[in-house]
Amino acid sequence: MAVGYDIKENLAGDQENYFEDFFLHRHPSGVAAYEHMATAVVHKLAKVFSEQSAPYEGQKTEALQAQIKQLAIFSYEGESLEKVLDAIEGSVLTQNVNISHERAAAHLHCPPLLPALAGEMILSAFNQSMDSWDQSPAATFLEMEMINWLTAKFGFSNQGDGSFTSGGTQSNYMGLLLARDAFCHTYWGRDVQKEGLPEGASRMRILCSEESHFTVKQAAAQLGLGEDAVVSIPTDEHHRLSLEGLNVTIKELADKQLLPFALVGTCGTTDFGSIDPLPELAETAKTNGLWFHVDAAYGGALMLSHHWSHKLAGIEQADSLAVDFHKMFFQPISCGAFLVKDRASFRYIQHHAAYLNPEDDEEDGAVHLVNKSIQTSRRFDALKLFLSLRTIGTKRFGHMIDHTLQLAGYAAEYADRFRSLTVLTREPALSTVILRYTQPMLNASEHNQINRSIQKRLFHGGEAVIAKTTVDGANFLKLTLLNPAASRRDIEEILHMITRYGDEAYQKWREHPCQT
Secondary structure, three states: OOOOOOOHOOOOOOOOOHHHOOOOOOOHHHHHHHHHHHHHHHHHHHHHHHHOOEEEOOHHHHHHHHHHHOOOOOOOOOOOHHHHHHHHHHOOOOOOOOOOOOOOOOOOOOOOHHHHHHHHHHHHHHHOOOOOOOHHHHHHHHHHHHHHHHHHHHHOOOEEEEEEEOOHHHHHHHHHHHHHHHHHHHHHHHOOOHHHHHHHHHHEEEEEEEEOHHHHHHEEEEEEEEHHOOOOEEEEOOOEEEEEHHHHHHHHHHHHHEEEEHHHHHHHOOOOOOOOOHHHHHHHHOOOOEEEEEEEEOOHHHHOOOHHHHHOOOOOOOOEEEOOOOOOOOOHHHHHHEEEEOOOHHHHHOOOOOOOOOHHHHHOOOOHHHHHHOOOOOOOOOHHHHHHHHHHHEEEHHHHHHHHHHHHHHHHHHHHHOOOEEOOOOOOOOOEEEEOOOOOOOOEEEEEEHHHHHHHHHOOOOEEEEEEEEEEEEEEEEEEEOOOOOOOHHHHHHHHHHHHHHHHHHHHHHHHHHHH
């Protein structure tokens, strides 16, 4: 392109706003364009949500994929946003799960709070990146204050620190990354960041319960230790890590001259919501020189509970912990945090780049949060949680969390009234309920098939969105209750539908058993 070439001057007609109408800037045209587009989106979403009566109104896989494929057509001149919104209304906006519906109860996927949605608008408009202070001055300090609040709530001392993350996967990875490098530094005097893993790294082991999140093994693989470095400890009758099994395993590892360096406690397993015995795990970790990481992605919200915060006892002794806010804190995805007991632990991931986070900036009071994260470009997600807490207050937040747990207790109790339902979680640890439609005449395979059919029929019929899982090789149904707007009546309706569809499938089996 020739020097001095002006695109707008070489375009025919009046092109005064050729670019300006597509950016939010101080000129009247940019502000007006943003307001116009934001209003169009709000009106469209208000229409869609007010007209949706079911948690899912979508088509089956093939039809939906074909419908979406027709949207990926881009014109040379572009279209108005209103026209595009109309085009996607019948697919992208309506053919998906309405997670805010009272009968959407499948995964650890919460309805987002309105103040948090407002926060999304703000942080997206400014589009700040949380890696260096000169990209996010006020945002940096606000995230730091939110981290200070979180570390205090979890019982860490003023040496505690942390960073907002995309969620539990990243947070668990960071915990095991710091644990690995701290151990290598202490045991071998090895700086892994500069020198790589030592020759004896193949002997390193991570301990966790057999029901820990899969990201523990994923992290071990990504850290160069391999999934085989993860030693799974059996669980007790409450699906919590067995202390007896842990002690036996530690002795066996010592006999084999293997090197356990990290112990992962789970505060809220995905299926059962189980909380490992954290105080005892902390003591075992201390006695054996293990880094104690707590995966509280699910259960960490209990810190605001009025009735069940005591379940977090021992979490304050963790060396690091993961907590998600897009679960029981009701934040839009993604929003989580990784916290450490000692901020000095972050030295294992720090790297200074002259153009981004030079060391001498800190002398001038500039704080670069990239020093505490494995991400460079990162969203200002702390704003969502901040606005939610300021708007709603910790009192109402606690009641919302308590309501979901109470609802789970009621769901387990009500399901137990049905002779055809087998309930595994009679006393839910958090807000999940595991159950299964059963009949005496059915074998294991037939039971599995009927329970799968119940989940599919509820989903494709748009009546309820529930999950399925496997326990000891058998298919079970799962309710994951994260909606404070849901009521006992909603739970009753879901359970009656489960038994009705189960009975219908069972009746068909009795009439034509060979076709099952």
